[in-house]
Amino acid sequence: MKILGIETSCDETSLGIINDKGDILSNLVYSQVQKHIPYGGIVPEVASREHVKAIGWVYNLALEQARTDIKDVKLIAVTQGPGLQGPLLVGISFAKGLSLALNIPFTGVNHLMGHIYSCMLDNATFKPPFLALLVTGGNTLITLVEEIFVHKLLGSTRDDAAGECLDKTARLLGLEYPGGPAIEKAALGGNASYYRLPVPLIKEDSLDFSFSGLKTAVYYLVEELKKKGKEIEVNHLAASVQEAVFSALLDRLARAQDLTGIEKIAVVGGVASNERLKYRLKEFTEKRNLMLNVPPSVLCTDNGAITAFVGLLKHRHNRIDDDIIDAQPFLTLQD
Numbered sequence: 001m002k003i004l005g006i007e008t009s010c011d012e013t014s015l016g017i018i019n020d021k022g023d024i025l026s027n028l029v030y031s032q033v034q035k036h037i038p039y040g041g042i043v044p045e046v047a048s049r050e051h052v053k054a055i056g057w058v059y060n061l062a063l064e065q066a067r068t069d070i071k072d073v074k075l076i077a078v079t080q081g082p083g084l085q086g087p088l089l090v091g092i093s094f095a096k097g098l099s100l101a102l103n104i105p106f107t108g109v110n111h112l113m114g115h116i117y118s119c120m121l122d123n124a125t126f127k128p129p130f131l132a133l134l135v136t137g138g139n140t141l142i143t144l145v146e147e148i149f150v151h152k153l154l155g156s157t158r159d160d161a162a163g164e165c166l167d168k169t170a171r172l173l174g175l176e177y178p179g180g181p182a183i184e185k186a187a188l189g190g191n192a193s194y195y196r197l198p199v200p201l202i203k204e205d206s207l208d209f210s211f212s213g214l215k216t217a218v219y220y221l222v223e224e225l226k227k228k229g230k231e232i233e234v235n236h237l238a239a240s241v242q243e244a245v246f247s248a249l250l251d252r253l254a255r256a257q258d259l260t261g262i263e264k265i266a267v268v269g270g271v272a273s274n275e276r277l278k279y280r281l282k283e284f285t286e287k288r289n290l291m292l293n294v295p296p297s298v299l300c301t302d303n304g305a306i307t308a309f310v311g312l313l314k315h316r317h318n319r320i321d322d323d324i325i326d327a328q329p330f331l332t333l334q335d
Protein backbone atom coordinates (compact mmCIF):
# COMPACT_ATOMS: atom_id res chain seq x y z
CA MET A 1 0.00 0.00 0.00
CA LYS A 2 1.27 3.47 -0.91
CA ILE A 3 0.03 6.75 0.50
CA LEU A 4 0.22 10.15 -1.14
CA GLY A 5 0.48 13.13 1.23
CA ILE A 6 -0.38 16.65 0.07
CA GLU A 7 0.67 19.68 2.09
CA THR A 8 -0.22 23.24 1.09
CA SER A 9 -1.02 24.90 4.43
CA CYS A 10 1.37 27.81 4.00
CA ASP A 11 4.08 28.62 1.46
CA GLU A 12 5.40 25.18 0.57
CA THR A 13 3.77 23.03 -2.09
CA SER A 14 4.81 19.59 -0.98
CA LEU A 15 3.80 16.10 -2.04
CA GLY A 16 5.27 12.97 -0.52
CA ILE A 17 4.73 9.27 -1.06
CA ILE A 18 5.34 6.64 1.62
CA ASN A 19 4.66 2.92 1.80
CA ASP A 20 2.78 1.08 4.54
CA LYS A 21 6.00 0.39 6.44
CA GLY A 22 6.52 4.14 6.71
CA ASP A 23 9.42 4.31 4.24
CA ILE A 24 9.61 7.62 2.39
CA LEU A 25 9.61 6.96 -1.35
CA SER A 26 9.63 10.64 -2.33
CA ASN A 27 9.12 13.96 -0.61
CA LEU A 28 9.08 16.92 -2.98
CA VAL A 29 9.02 20.42 -1.53
CA TYR A 30 8.55 23.48 -3.70
CA SER A 31 9.23 26.53 -1.57
CA GLN A 32 7.65 29.82 -2.62
CA VAL A 33 9.94 31.82 -0.38
CA GLN A 34 11.41 33.87 -3.23
CA LYS A 35 7.92 35.08 -4.18
CA HIS A 36 7.27 36.40 -0.68
CA ILE A 37 10.65 38.01 0.03
CA PRO A 38 9.62 41.36 -1.54
CA TYR A 39 6.74 41.58 0.94
CA GLY A 40 8.77 40.54 4.00
CA GLY A 41 6.19 37.87 4.85
CA ILE A 42 3.65 35.50 3.34
CA VAL A 43 0.87 37.05 1.27
CA PRO A 44 -2.02 34.53 1.33
CA GLU A 45 -3.31 35.27 -2.15
CA VAL A 46 0.17 35.04 -3.69
CA ALA A 47 0.63 31.73 -1.82
CA SER A 48 -2.67 30.34 -3.17
CA ARG A 49 -1.81 31.27 -6.74
CA GLU A 50 1.67 29.75 -6.44
CA HIS A 51 0.17 26.50 -5.13
CA VAL A 52 -2.21 26.39 -8.12
CA LYS A 53 0.74 26.86 -10.48
CA ALA A 54 3.04 24.34 -8.80
CA ILE A 55 0.86 21.51 -7.58
CA GLY A 56 0.60 19.69 -10.95
CA TRP A 57 4.30 19.42 -11.65
CA VAL A 58 5.20 18.72 -8.02
CA TYR A 59 2.67 15.84 -8.12
CA ASN A 60 4.19 14.40 -11.31
CA LEU A 61 7.70 14.67 -9.94
CA ALA A 62 6.71 13.05 -6.64
CA LEU A 63 5.28 10.04 -8.50
CA GLU A 64 8.31 9.86 -10.78
CA GLN A 65 10.82 9.98 -7.94
CA ALA A 66 8.89 7.34 -6.03
CA ARG A 67 8.70 5.20 -9.21
CA THR A 68 5.03 4.91 -8.50
CA ASP A 69 1.95 4.75 -10.67
CA ILE A 70 -0.96 6.65 -9.16
CA LYS A 71 -2.99 3.41 -9.44
CA ASP A 72 -0.75 1.94 -6.73
CA VAL A 73 -1.68 4.74 -4.33
CA LYS A 74 -4.37 3.44 -2.01
CA LEU A 75 -4.90 6.53 0.13
CA ILE A 76 -4.59 10.28 -0.35
CA ALA A 77 -3.92 12.30 2.80
CA VAL A 78 -4.26 16.07 2.62
CA THR A 79 -3.60 18.82 5.14
CA GLN A 80 -6.91 20.18 6.34
CA GLY A 81 -5.61 22.82 8.76
CA PRO A 82 -4.45 24.78 10.59
CA GLY A 83 -3.06 27.07 7.94
CA LEU A 84 -4.04 29.70 5.41
CA GLN A 85 -7.51 29.19 3.97
CA GLY A 86 -6.72 29.77 0.27
CA PRO A 87 -3.61 27.58 0.21
CA LEU A 88 -5.41 24.81 2.14
CA LEU A 89 -8.27 24.86 -0.37
CA VAL A 90 -5.85 24.34 -3.27
CA GLY A 91 -4.46 21.14 -1.72
CA ILE A 92 -7.89 19.86 -0.68
CA SER A 93 -9.42 20.51 -4.11
CA PHE A 94 -6.51 18.75 -5.79
CA ALA A 95 -6.87 15.75 -3.45
CA LYS A 96 -10.61 15.60 -3.97
CA GLY A 97 -10.24 15.78 -7.76
CA LEU A 98 -7.75 12.91 -7.74
CA SER A 99 -9.89 10.92 -5.39
CA LEU A 100 -13.04 11.30 -7.50
CA ALA A 101 -11.30 10.71 -10.83
CA LEU A 102 -9.38 7.64 -9.69
CA ASN A 103 -11.63 6.31 -6.94
CA ILE A 104 -8.94 6.51 -4.26
CA PRO A 105 -10.08 7.21 -0.69
CA PHE A 106 -8.85 10.44 0.81
CA THR A 107 -8.59 11.76 4.32
CA GLY A 108 -7.96 15.10 5.99
CA VAL A 109 -4.90 15.51 8.20
CA ASN A 110 -4.43 17.86 11.12
CA HIS A 111 -1.17 19.60 10.30
CA LEU A 112 -0.16 19.73 13.98
CA MET A 113 -0.32 15.94 14.06
CA GLY A 114 1.81 15.83 10.93
CA HIS A 115 4.49 17.70 12.85
CA ILE A 116 4.06 15.69 16.06
CA TYR A 117 4.26 12.27 14.39
CA SER A 118 7.20 13.31 12.18
CA CYS A 119 9.38 11.97 15.00
CA MET A 120 7.98 8.47 14.41
CA LEU A 121 8.31 8.71 10.64
CA ASP A 122 11.99 9.37 11.12
CA ASN A 123 12.46 6.71 13.80
CA ALA A 124 10.03 3.77 13.79
CA THR A 125 11.27 2.56 17.18
CA PHE A 126 10.25 5.83 18.85
CA LYS A 127 6.80 5.13 20.28
CA PRO A 128 4.41 6.73 22.78
CA PRO A 129 4.30 7.69 25.52
CA PHE A 130 6.44 10.74 24.76
CA LEU A 131 6.40 14.48 25.30
CA ALA A 132 6.19 16.50 22.11
CA LEU A 133 7.28 20.12 21.96
CA LEU A 134 5.92 21.56 18.72
CA VAL A 135 7.52 24.81 17.59
CA THR A 136 6.43 26.30 14.28
CA GLY A 137 5.63 29.68 12.76
CA GLY A 138 1.98 29.41 13.76
CA ASN A 139 2.02 27.27 16.90
CA THR A 140 3.96 26.53 20.03
CA LEU A 141 2.66 23.82 22.32
CA ILE A 142 3.69 20.96 24.50
CA THR A 143 1.67 17.79 24.63
CA LEU A 144 1.88 14.37 26.18
CA VAL A 145 1.30 11.74 23.51
CA GLU A 146 -0.03 8.88 25.62
CA GLU A 147 -0.89 6.68 22.65
CA ILE A 148 -1.26 7.33 18.91
CA PHE A 149 -4.01 9.96 18.63
CA VAL A 150 -4.39 10.17 22.43
CA HIS A 151 -2.95 13.52 23.48
CA LYS A 152 -2.97 15.46 26.72
CA LEU A 153 -2.27 19.09 25.87
CA LEU A 154 -0.07 20.45 28.66
CA GLY A 155 0.49 24.01 27.45
CA SER A 156 0.32 26.22 24.40
CA THR A 157 1.05 29.79 23.46
CA ARG A 158 -1.26 32.50 24.72
CA ASP A 159 -0.35 34.80 21.85
CA ASP A 160 2.43 34.51 19.27
CA ALA A 161 4.26 31.34 18.29
CA ALA A 162 8.01 31.09 18.87
CA GLY A 163 8.66 31.04 15.10
CA GLU A 164 6.50 34.11 14.63
CA CYS A 165 8.51 35.94 17.30
CA LEU A 166 11.73 35.09 15.44
CA ASP A 167 10.19 36.07 12.09
CA LYS A 168 8.92 39.44 13.35
CA THR A 169 12.17 40.24 15.15
CA ALA A 170 14.13 39.47 12.01
CA ARG A 171 11.92 41.88 10.10
CA LEU A 172 12.48 44.57 12.70
CA LEU A 173 16.24 44.07 12.40
CA GLY A 174 16.10 44.27 8.61
CA LEU A 175 17.08 40.64 8.16
CA GLU A 176 15.84 38.59 5.26
CA TYR A 177 12.66 36.51 5.23
CA PRO A 178 12.08 33.83 6.56
CA GLY A 179 13.28 35.18 9.86
CA GLY A 180 14.10 32.03 11.83
CA PRO A 181 17.02 30.89 9.68
CA ALA A 182 18.15 34.54 9.28
CA ILE A 183 18.23 35.02 13.06
CA GLU A 184 20.14 31.75 13.43
CA LYS A 185 22.73 32.91 10.90
CA ALA A 186 23.10 36.38 12.44
CA ALA A 187 23.30 34.94 15.97
CA LEU A 188 26.35 32.86 15.07
CA GLY A 189 28.60 35.87 15.48
CA GLY A 190 26.68 37.32 18.42
CA ASN A 191 26.90 37.42 22.18
CA ALA A 192 23.58 36.39 23.74
CA SER A 193 24.30 38.32 26.97
CA TYR A 194 25.06 41.62 25.23
CA TYR A 195 21.44 42.80 25.39
CA ARG A 196 19.23 41.85 28.31
CA LEU A 197 15.87 40.56 27.19
CA PRO A 198 13.15 38.95 29.33
CA VAL A 199 12.62 35.21 29.16
CA PRO A 200 8.82 34.97 28.78
CA LEU A 201 6.80 33.60 31.74
CA ILE A 202 9.96 32.30 33.41
CA LYS A 203 8.59 32.93 36.90
CA GLU A 204 5.13 31.60 36.20
CA ASP A 205 4.23 28.12 37.34
CA SER A 206 2.53 27.15 34.11
CA LEU A 207 3.22 25.18 30.97
CA ASP A 208 1.97 27.90 28.68
CA PHE A 209 4.08 30.04 26.39
CA SER A 210 3.94 33.72 25.47
CA PHE A 211 6.15 35.47 22.96
CA SER A 212 4.41 38.75 22.18
CA GLY A 213 5.99 40.51 25.20
CA LEU A 214 9.46 39.52 24.04
CA LYS A 215 8.69 40.85 20.57
CA THR A 216 7.56 44.14 22.11
CA ALA A 217 10.68 44.26 24.32
CA VAL A 218 12.86 43.99 21.21
CA TYR A 219 10.85 46.73 19.53
CA TYR A 220 11.31 49.14 22.47
CA LEU A 221 15.00 48.27 22.78
CA VAL A 222 15.53 49.07 19.08
CA GLU A 223 13.56 52.33 19.43
CA GLU A 224 15.60 53.35 22.49
CA LEU A 225 18.91 52.62 20.77
CA LYS A 226 17.79 54.64 17.76
CA LYS A 227 16.71 57.55 19.97
CA LYS A 228 20.08 57.55 21.72
CA GLY A 229 21.84 57.42 18.36
CA LYS A 230 23.47 54.11 19.30
CA GLU A 231 24.26 51.46 16.76
CA ILE A 232 22.09 48.33 16.81
CA GLU A 233 24.40 45.36 17.10
CA VAL A 234 22.33 43.01 14.96
CA ASN A 235 24.38 39.88 15.69
CA HIS A 236 24.19 40.40 19.46
CA LEU A 237 20.49 41.21 19.33
CA ALA A 238 19.73 38.16 17.16
CA ALA A 239 21.64 35.96 19.62
CA SER A 240 19.85 37.52 22.61
CA VAL A 241 16.36 37.02 21.13
CA GLN A 242 17.13 33.49 20.05
CA GLU A 243 18.45 32.62 23.50
CA ALA A 244 15.42 34.13 25.27
CA VAL A 245 13.03 32.15 23.03
CA PHE A 246 14.94 28.91 23.53
CA SER A 247 15.26 29.44 27.30
CA ALA A 248 11.47 29.75 27.48
CA LEU A 249 11.06 26.52 25.49
CA LEU A 250 13.58 24.67 27.67
CA ASP A 251 12.00 25.95 30.87
CA ARG A 252 8.56 24.62 29.85
CA LEU A 253 10.04 21.34 28.73
CA ALA A 254 11.76 20.93 32.11
CA ARG A 255 8.50 21.63 33.94
CA ALA A 256 6.56 19.22 31.74
CA GLN A 257 9.15 16.53 32.28
CA ASP A 258 9.12 17.08 36.06
CA LEU A 259 5.34 16.88 36.04
CA THR A 260 4.96 13.76 33.91
CA GLY A 261 8.22 11.89 34.48
CA ILE A 262 8.16 10.97 30.76
CA GLU A 263 11.64 10.12 29.52
CA LYS A 264 11.14 10.42 25.78
CA ILE A 265 11.14 13.88 24.22
CA ALA A 266 10.34 14.84 20.63
CA VAL A 267 10.92 18.38 19.41
CA VAL A 268 9.25 19.04 16.08
CA GLY A 269 8.25 21.84 13.66
CA GLY A 270 10.25 24.36 11.64
CA VAL A 271 12.07 25.97 14.57
CA ALA A 272 13.43 22.54 15.58
CA SER A 273 15.80 22.74 12.62
CA ASN A 274 17.80 25.39 14.52
CA GLU A 275 21.25 24.11 15.48
CA ARG A 276 21.52 26.22 18.63
CA LEU A 277 18.18 24.86 19.87
CA LYS A 278 19.32 21.32 19.10
CA TYR A 279 22.52 21.93 21.07
CA ARG A 280 20.59 23.17 24.09
CA LEU A 281 18.14 20.27 23.86
CA LYS A 282 20.99 17.79 23.73
CA GLU A 283 22.56 19.37 26.82
CA PHE A 284 19.21 19.30 28.63
CA THR A 285 18.33 15.70 27.78
CA GLU A 286 21.84 14.38 28.50
CA LYS A 287 21.81 16.00 31.93
CA ARG A 288 18.49 14.30 32.71
CA ASN A 289 19.29 11.06 30.91
CA LEU A 290 16.33 11.40 28.55
CA MET A 291 15.83 10.12 25.02
CA LEU A 292 15.69 12.98 22.50
CA ASN A 293 14.21 12.82 19.02
CA VAL A 294 14.54 15.82 16.72
CA PRO A 295 13.72 14.82 13.13
CA PRO A 296 15.98 16.00 10.28
CA SER A 297 15.25 19.52 9.02
CA VAL A 298 13.38 18.35 5.92
CA LEU A 299 10.84 16.61 8.16
CA CYS A 300 10.69 19.53 10.63
CA THR A 301 9.56 22.10 8.10
CA ASP A 302 6.31 21.62 6.18
CA ASN A 303 6.31 18.60 3.86
CA GLY A 304 4.02 16.03 2.29
CA ALA A 305 5.64 12.92 3.78
CA ILE A 306 4.54 13.82 7.33
CA THR A 307 1.00 14.33 6.01
CA ALA A 308 1.10 10.92 4.32
CA PHE A 309 2.37 9.39 7.57
CA VAL A 310 -0.62 10.65 9.57
CA GLY A 311 -2.77 9.16 6.78
CA LEU A 312 -1.02 5.84 7.37
CA LEU A 313 -1.57 6.10 11.14
CA LYS A 314 -5.25 6.89 10.56
CA HIS A 315 -5.50 3.84 8.31
CA ARG A 316 -3.81 1.63 10.94
CA HIS A 317 -6.13 2.93 13.64
CA ASN A 318 -9.31 2.74 11.53
CA ARG A 319 -9.79 6.48 11.46
CA ILE A 320 -10.23 7.06 7.73
CA ASP A 321 -13.31 9.23 7.51
CA ASP A 322 -13.51 9.89 3.76
CA ASP A 323 -16.33 12.31 4.49
CA ILE A 324 -16.86 15.94 3.56
CA ILE A 325 -13.54 17.62 4.18
CA ASP A 326 -13.27 21.36 4.39
CA ALA A 327 -10.33 23.66 5.01
CA GLN A 328 -10.05 24.40 8.73
CA PRO A 329 -7.63 27.33 9.16
CA PHE A 330 -7.98 27.31 12.95
CA LEU A 331 -7.90 23.58 13.60
CA THR A 332 -6.45 22.76 17.03
CA LEU A 333 -4.84 19.62 18.40
CA GLN A 334 -8.05 18.70 20.22
CA ASP A 335 -10.33 18.95 17.14
Ligand code: KG4
Binds near residue numbers: 180270272
Ligand atom coordinates in the same frame (compact mmCIF):
# COMPACT_ATOMS: atom_id res chain seq x y z
O1 KG4 B 1 6.94 24.09 10.54
P1 KG4 B 1 7.11 25.26 9.64
O2 KG4 B 1 7.86 25.06 8.36
O3 KG4 B 1 5.72 25.87 9.23
C1 KG4 B 1 4.64 25.97 10.07
O4 KG4 B 1 3.86 24.99 10.14
O5 KG4 B 1 4.53 27.07 10.70
O6 KG4 B 1 7.77 26.41 10.53
C2 KG4 B 1 8.07 27.67 10.03
C3 KG4 B 1 8.77 28.45 11.12
C4 KG4 B 1 9.06 29.89 10.73
O7 KG4 B 1 8.72 30.73 11.80
C5 KG4 B 1 10.56 29.87 10.48
O8 KG4 B 1 11.18 31.12 10.69
C6 KG4 B 1 11.00 28.85 11.52
O9 KG4 B 1 10.02 27.84 11.45
N1 KG4 B 1 12.32 28.28 11.22
C7 KG4 B 1 13.40 28.43 12.01
C8 KG4 B 1 14.47 27.80 11.35
N2 KG4 B 1 14.00 27.27 10.19
C9 KG4 B 1 12.67 27.57 10.13
N3 KG4 B 1 13.55 29.07 13.19
C10 KG4 B 1 14.77 29.07 13.73
N4 KG4 B 1 15.85 28.50 13.16
C11 KG4 B 1 15.75 27.86 11.97
N5 KG4 B 1 16.82 27.29 11.42
